Amino acid sequence: MTSNFNIPNNLLDEHFQKHILDCELSRGGQGVVFKTKDPHLLIKLCLGEGSDQKLVTDSTQTSTLLDKFMRIGFLPMPSNLPIAMPVANLRDKAGYVMRFITDMEEFTDQFIQGRKAQKDIIKESDKAIPDWLRPFFEDEHQIKKGTGFYHSLEYIHLANSGGTRRRLLALSQCASILSRLHATGLVYVDLSPGNVFISQSHEFEHVWLIDADNMRLDGMKGDNYYTPEYGAPEVVKGQSASSQLSDCHAFSVMCFKLLTNTLPYNGIAIVEDVNDDWANDDSVSQESDKLTLDQKKERGELAYVDDPKDESNRSNSGMPRELVFTPELKKLLLKTLGEGKLAPFKRPSIYHFPKVLAQSADKQVACSNCQMTFFVEKGKCPYCDIKVPLSIKLTSFYGTDISKPFWEFNHELVNSKSCKVPNRLIDAFSYSHNNDEALLVSKETDGITLKFSNDNLSVYSAVVGVEQGGFIRLHGSLHLSHKMLQKGTFLFVENEHKSKLIRIEILGEIM
């Protein structure tokens, strides 16, 4: 049960609590995280620095690591932050116990398709490939014939794992956690998709971070770990310690990877180098050249693939950017991964990301045919050309000033399930509560029903042509018929200095 490590199944912590190890949950360069028989507790055991992936057994090193874990407990952590913090050190082992929630999996496992999954789909391609994807798949299959990586199959994984919208929401939640951490002056240090967890069920998008053992106050000395591909150039080169700015770099790389299915510096410079390798049999010297290029990439010497001013490393691979990035998100990533690559102080603060990512997610709806999610302003599904499904569009405004929207929320309406409208539609964007439920919208045969989750809110509704368009206090739920929605319907959420007017619209056709 404990992988290939020679460790007992029972481990004692510093409080003499016994923990029974279960299966391995994740593994990184610094350690292995195990589940325990208690579903709410995990155990991390540290690995030595060599490439042989052995657990730390040296007593001096163990003592140093246990000291480090103990100090993490003194950091000024914000309350209720979803980061699995060390709650007890292990006795005589370099490791610690951390609290966790159940039914979570790594971003890597949920969002990044592995080779094995691709091979399984190819084996079952007659049944597994949907019609809308078949021409793309067959073109690729003609060339690759079962070998190599199929970009077409990434679309199946994308659809099955909640589409771009779920990724945007997950990234927004992760950026919110980092924002709260940074707001107290802390730095996370080693961010990568292997350290971020999300609910297995697509009904939820709870996000947690693990591997808190490198966290420290920004500007303080400490270990400068990074995951290959995610390290900021100044940290890789040893010029600077890990900082909030390097956290922003790692987050932006993760954002780019999860949304586009490719890495931000893997452009033609890398591809051409690999092709050169294949064309030349001098494998030893070419291997050395390749390492140099990889090192150049890690050191920030290759251009960002989407840099409009530098096309030396452009890329045609990955998701078309207009399907996954809004202009605001594209700008943030360019500022971090392009302009800010070698100039850390030019990188946008992490505080910008949660809102922009959530705004992007709320502009997406799920196609009723292919289940891919897309920006509703496209007018039809860009993957299978089907019209926008029946959807609700809620636009909130500052007070009654409709010159500038405060928030826009779109979501498809389906028969079987209510649509959860988040709190960010009606309240100032909070890193802790923006995703809480504000109201539920249900599709009925003759219209829709809205129900606010907080009974203490003062909500008023008004419909063109009903009671001369006057605002009436809402009690309980509100049913709006097709005709009312057609005429024009508004809500007003009263809140001393934060009142919001909400316009309700329906997009798409009745199914």
Add this chain to the structure above:
Amino acid sequence: MYHVILDGSGSMTGPGRKSLQLNLARFIRQAMSAQSIKFWHWQSQVTEISPQSLSNDIIEYKNQYQSEAQVLADFTSKQSYEDVFFILSDGFSLEKKCFNSNHRYYWIMVGSEANPNLSITKKSNITSVHPEVLSPLIDEILNVPKSFEKPLVIDSSWLMSGTSKDEW
């Protein structure tokens, strides 16, 4: 005009505070890039710092200096009454006399244990906030609507052309 004041007193050399202060100042600069904004370093006097210096980590904190409350009061009193001040401080050097009644102040509380001087924020023109809510605070400052009052009826200007669909 917005003024961002970086407290340069000795207590700001506490672990992590200087980095947090600079990161917050940079965020304000990024989030309010379209606004007129000046940055100031407050020690025994208030001196303007260029926005570029927020990027070069050249701001120094000297333990022997105490930021002087009266110096800040004198500085703000010379500014236009419409000006707004963001003070990035742990609060140890803030006193009631730092603030005058003509201006709007936002004290961004830097440092976890901020703060010993919370009572000074009881004045109506001073808002103290944790850095975690700086982003929505700036959003609110930049987007003040004419009215938050409940409207009586729907205004025809709110209706979108093409809101309704033929199918409905």
